[in-house]
Amino acid sequence: MKNELAVSPSPSVEEIEMDLLLEGIYRQYGFDFRNYALSSLRRRIMNFARNERASTISALQDRILHDRSWLDRFLFALSVNVSAIFRDPAFYLAFRKEVVPMLRTYPFIRIWLAGVSMGEEVYSLAILLEEEGIYDRCRIYATDINEPVLKKAKEGIYPLELMQTYTSNYMKAGGLQSFSRYYTAAYDRAIFKASLRDNVVFAQHNLATDASFNEFHVILCRNVMIYFNRELQGHVHHLLYESLVMFGILGVGAKETLRFSPHEQAYDEIDKAAKLYRRVA
Amino acid sequence: MMSFQIITIGTSLGGFYALKTLLGVLPQNFPLPVAVVQHRSAEESDIFAPLLASHLQLPVLEVEDKQEIEGGRIYVCPANYHLLVERSHFALSTDAPVLHARPAIDVLFESAADSFGEGVVGILLTGMSRDGSAGLRKIKEKGGYTVVQDPTTAEGRTMPQSAISSMAVDRILSIDEIGPFILELCAGQRGAA
Ligand SMILES: C[S@@+](CC[C@H](N)C(=O)[O-])C[C@H]1O[C@@H](n2cnc3c(N)ncnc32)[C@H](O)[C@@H]1O
Numbered sequence: 001m002k003n004e005l006a007v008s009p010s011p012s013v014e015e016i017e018m019d020l021l022l023e024g025i026y027r028q029y030g031f032d033f034r035n036y037a038l039s040s041l042r043r044r045i046m047n048f049a050r051n052e053r054a055s056t057i058s059a060l061q062d063r064i065l066h067d068r069s070w071l072d073r074f075l076f077a078l079s080v081n082v083s084a085i086f087r088d089p090a091f092y093l094a095f096r097k098e099v100v101p102m103l104r105t106y107p108f109i110r111i112w113l114a115g116v117s118m119g120e121e122v123y124s125l126a127i128l129l130e131e132e133g134i135y136d137r138c139r140i141y142a143t144d145i146n147e148p149v150l151k152k153a154k155e156g157i158y159p160l161e162l163m164q165t166y167t168s169n170y171m172k173a174g175g176l177q178s179f180s181r182y183y184t185a186a187y188d189r190a191i192f193k194a195s196l197r198d199n200v201v202f203a204q205h206n207l208a209t210d211a212s213f214n215e216f217h218v219i220l221c222r223n224v225m226i227y228f229n230r231e232l233q234g235h236v237h238h239l240l241y242e243s244l245v246m247f248g249i250l251g252v253g254a255k256e257t258l259r260f261s262p263h264e265q266a267y268d269e270i271d272k273a274a275k276l277y278r279r280v281a
Numbered sequence: 282m283m284s285f286q287i288i289t290i291g292t293s294l295g296g297f298y299a300l301k302t303l304l305g306v307l308p309q310n311f312p313l314p315v316a317v318v319q320h321r322s323a324e325e326s327d328i329f330a331p332l333l334a335s336h337l338q339l340p341v342l343e344v345e346d347k348q349e350i351e352g353g354r355i356y357v358c359p360a361n362y363h364l365l366v367e368r369s370h371f372a373l374s375t376d377a378p379v380l381h382a383r384p385a386i387d388v389l390f391e392s393a394a395d396s397f398g399e400g401v402v403g404i405l406l407t408g409m410s411r412d413g414s415a416g417l418r419k420i421k422e423k424g425g426y427t428v429v430q431d432p433t434t435a436e437g438r439t440m441p442q443s444a445i446s447s448m449a450v451d452r453i454l455s456i457d458e459i460g461p462f463i464l465e466l467c468a469g470q471r472g473a474a
Contacts, residue, residue, distance in 0.1 A: 039365035040363070042392075229367075230347055253346075260347060
């Protein structure tokens, strides 16, 4: 039984204003949010307007289009950077068990982590690969749209108070060592071992507007596309598909699917819960 | 007659029993989609949906990102994500918690009101939080219909009470009355087959 939802045909004034704002930002500054998921974007824009005491989105648009510093604040307010070291431990456990054995057969391994936020995913994977004895053969490309966040990723410094959770994640993820050997505690901060970055290249890359830049054996793009609408998800999936070698591995976020990928049929499922797939066509 | 398009439900402490009671009344041919936010801890596993399903006639699905909204199904929010209504489908997000909660009821209610206006029924049940009140106000503002569990029959009174003191809700009912009332409210609704 299917219930066809009759959605109100005429957009509200708020929706018109949002469209105009996003179109304006794209044409003035080149940042393209026009195909981000509307519902969560709207919440973030409305919160920003409230905090900045702008009475309408149009009033916000006036400021942002005429003053670059407003744009930067706006970009900051829009970005969602939540992450964690060994976030979803089951994912890393599956990666260890199902993906690492395949990777061992490659002499050289290129990995793209798209949307790495503050680098939590980068250090997690570097640790895992090192423990599996293949890190020396890997080159990791860690990208994000957001420059300030990438800068943090390069530093690899996180609040010390998070280490308890991260240690427990690490263990659930199949960690083989004592987690504390990977960082030095200094005051209230944990500084991750610089050698974990030896084979990592950090670079700004916008999934919505930039092209593919290499061919990879593994691409992880987790919890990034949930902020996009279906159309943009399709576009990004095409980009990822094009950037993946035959039999390459794709990983997406725990609640994401390949349903909006134009290449869904080209993938085999490796692990359902971990959302790990292999390109086979 | 009003034409509803989606039922949205929010609950916290004591929610499982309340949901089981309310949703257990809905028959297999219930025409509307039902979206549920139940507060729970971030680490909780995915057994909530199958556990709830074992007590109900309607299928229960844990939402995946951008999943279509279809009638006659119960959609529950996964732990540690917000659930939003995005026109013909759902969206998930990991935006900051609202009133310490992720998923937050306000996020579901407000996004449903934005998408479906007067087509939304909002139901706020038992809980010890103030989450849900702002969202319910928004549903009402946009012309939707609001129901709150009678706090005296709720395991957690704070949540329903907070809504009742902040707005004029359309109906205050005991948990046993809500299911039958919803059936009546949506009777004659063309669910399309
Ligand atoms: C929630 S974080 C995900 C971090 C990490 N992948 C994880 O799963 O924990 C989402 C990241 O996507 C980035 N992002 C958003 N839009 C993007 C785009 N168009 N291109 C590249 N990155 C983007 C954000 O800056 C943010 O750092």
